[in-house]
Amino acid sequence: MIKVDKVSKYFQKRDGTDFAALSNVEFPIRDGEFLSILGPSGCGKTTLLKIIEGLVKPSEGAILINDQPVKGPGPDRAMVFQTFVLLPWADVIGNIAFGLELRGVGRKAAREVASTQLEKVGLTGFEHHYPHELSGGMQQRVGLARALAVNPEILLMDEPFGALDAQTRQLMQEDLLNIWQEEQKTVVFVTHSMDEAVYLSDRVVIMDTHPGRVEEIVDVPMPRPRDPDVRRTPEFSELTSHMWDKLRDILKRDQATAAAEAAKKGA
Amino acid sequence: MMSLAVGFALWEAAGQLEVSRALPPFTAVVEAIFDVWGREQFQDAMLSSLKSVAIGFPLAVAGGLILGLLMGRFRVIEWMFEIYVNVFLSMPLVALVPVIVLIFGIDRSSIIAVILIYTFFVVVVNTFTAVRAVDPTLVEMGRAFGANEFQRLTRIVLPAALPLTLVGIRIAAGRAIKGVIIAEQIIGLVGLGGLVQRYGGAFLVEDLYAVILFIGLVGMLSMESVRVGEARLLPWLKAQELSAT
Numbered sequence: 001m002i003k004v005d006k007v008s009k010y011f012q013k014r015d016g017t018d019f020a021a022l023s024n025v026e027f028p029i030r031d032g033e034f035l036s037i038l039g040p041s042g043c044g045k046t047t048l049l050k051i052i053e054g055l056v057k058p059s060e061g062a063i064l065i066n067d068q069p070v071k072g073p074g075p076d077r078a079m080v081f082q083t084f085v086l087l088p089w090a091d092v093i094g095n096i097a098f099g100l101e102l103r104g105v106g107r108k109a110a111r112e113v114a115s116t117q118l119e120k121v122g123l124t125g126f127e128h129h130y131p132h133e134l135s136g137g138m139q140q141r142v143g144l145a146r147a148l149a150v151n152p153e154i155l156l157m158d159e160p161f162g163a164l165d166a167q168t169r170q171l172m173q174e175d176l177l178n179i180w181q182e183e184q185k186t187v188v189f190v191t192h193s194m195d196e197a198v199y200l201s202d203r204v205v206i207m208d209t210h211p212g213r214v215e216e217i218v219d220v221p222m223p224r225p226r227d228p229d230v231r232r233t234p235e236f237s238e239l240t241s242h243m244w245d246k247l248r249d250i251l252k253r254d255q256a257t258a259a260a261e262a263a264k265k266g267a
Numbered sequence: 268m269m270s271l272a273v274g275f276a277l278w279e280a281a282g283q284l285e286v287s288r289a290l291p292p293f294t295a296v297v298e299a300i301f302d303v304w305g306r307e308q309f310q311d312a313m314l315s316s317l318k319s320v321a322i323g324f325p326l327a328v329a330g331g332l333i334l335g336l337l338m339g340r341f342r343v344i345e346w347m348f349e350i351y352v353n354v355f356l357s358m359p360l361v362a363l364v365p366v367i368v369l370i371f372g373i374d375r376s377s378i379i380a381v382i383l384i385y386t387f388f389v390v391v392v393n394t395f396t397a398v399r400a401v402d403p404t405l406v407e408m409g410r411a412f413g414a415n416e417f418q419r420l421t422r423i424v425l426p427a428a429l430p431l432t433l434v435g436i437r438i439a440a441g442r443a444i445k446g447v448i449i450a451e452q453i454i455g456l457v458g459l460g461g462l463v464q465r466y467g468g469a470f471l472v473e474d475l476y477a478v479i480l481f482i483g484l485v486g487m488l489s490m491e492s493v494r495v496g497e498a499r500l501l502p503w504l505k506a507q508e509l510s511a512t
Contacts (some may be wrong), residue, residue, distance in 0.1 A: 031321075053411055055407060055410060055411055073410060073411050073412070073414070075412055075413065078411075078412070079402070079411045081408060083404065085404050085407075085408040087405070087423070087426070088426075088503055088504075089426050089429075089501075089503050098412065099412040099413070102412050102413050102414045102418055102422070103413060108381070123402075130503050132503065146412075150412065226383060
């Protein structure tokens with residue numbers, strides 16, 4: 001089990017004062033669950049994901065995985081990035097095998113694993129294509145395959161479909177759920193789309209902004225496997241509406257605080 | 268090709284019209300090429316210049332790659348060397364040649380030293396820029412997948428920096444030719460530059476042009492061969508540029 005244990009993160013602003021990106025964020029993540037972190041831009045959700053991944057150290061608090069604090073990136077976690085971040089000089093198979101090869105897996109064995117993952121994400125036939133020859137959706141499939149190839153327990157996804165068009169995005173969501181259904185991994189998924197969060201998740205952590213805090217954790221009790229048509233049910237609408245209400249309040253509060261601070265500075 | 272043909276035609280016309288005593292007709296120069304390029308004097312000079320470049324250029328590239336990489340990776344080293352690199356890049360190096368000749372004497376070591384100052388700093392600045400320009404999210408991705416410092420350098424930074432670094436080497440190839448000829452001209456006795464001085468001084472105009480054309484050809488070929496190397500090593504880059512249109 002993973003615990004986000006009272007995590008705070010401060011950055012220094014240009015004028016020397018501290019800026020709190022995250023403040024006392026605390027929530028558990030159950031094994032095998034699909035958890036989304038939903039919040040407006042700037043609420044620190046990407047920072048939180050990087051702290052879980054181990055790329056960023058928290059200023060206070062820790063991430064506990066089975067009661068052990070996270071000290072850095074590890075073999076139990078793998079990340080999928082919003083901008084794909086593929087190696088432009090390597091072909092699809094080379095990219096998928098990258099994480100394995102870094103771990104010392106021999107080239108032949110790594111390519112075999114990569115082949116399997118390539119099929120799983122539906123890229124058969126594209127083994128020797130280069131990233132620039134692929135569409136955004138296909139590039140992200142490579143990113144997903146690369147993360148799955150190292151067989152992590154936890155998949156960390158940072159707005160992975162944010163750079164894709166709406167149709168591709170929906171298809172990718174459905175494909176992701178199919179893969180997740182088979183793989184049984186824990187997924188922490190950052191998004192700013194309520195529809196996406198509700199469709200994909202078991203639970204949604206709604207985050208407040210400036211600083212980033214947990215506003216509410218919402219259960220999504222809809223049955224699995226999730227039919228794509230679940231998006232049209234009244235239950236779905238209720239959940240997304242509730243989330244939108246929360247987000248709108250968060251945004252309005254944030255605007256008011258920003259206006260007040262600007263007025264103070266002006267006066 | 269077309270452009271060259273037109274150029275040669277104009278040259279021929281200007282020569283026949285005797286626009287200047289220093290501008291012989293193109294056909295006269297072509298005759299001289301067959302004469303001069305076969306001479307032992309020319310071939311000895313060519314080999315001499317080639318030898319200097321063969322020593323100086325690889326040395327400069329190797330040194331430039333190392334310093335460029337170190338400067339790109341370590342801020343301290345950047346701060347230490349930045350000013351010298353900028354000075355040598357912005358000043359007219361030809362002014363330093365007499366100083367170099369005074370220090371190293373009238374022999375090949377001067378010529379090699381000149382080649383070095385012409386090429387070294389160009390490689391440094393291009394390599395340094397290339398390393399600095401590497402997308403930090405690529406390196407971050409490497410960290411996320413557990414790459415250690417050495418792996419990040421060799422499997423991400425180096426390949427990512429290769430395109431710009433090769434551009435630096437391509438430019439340096441052209442400058443190496445420039446350096447060797449300038450040094451030889453100032454020293455006067457050896458190599459192709461020496462021939463330029465000799466034929467120019469004796470007003471053997473057609474022979475002079477024959478040598479100059481050869482130098483131009485070599486300069487072009489050396490840069491082209493680096494460009495071919497670029498295409499071989501970076502197949503993904505050309506295609507990427509094409510698909511971006």
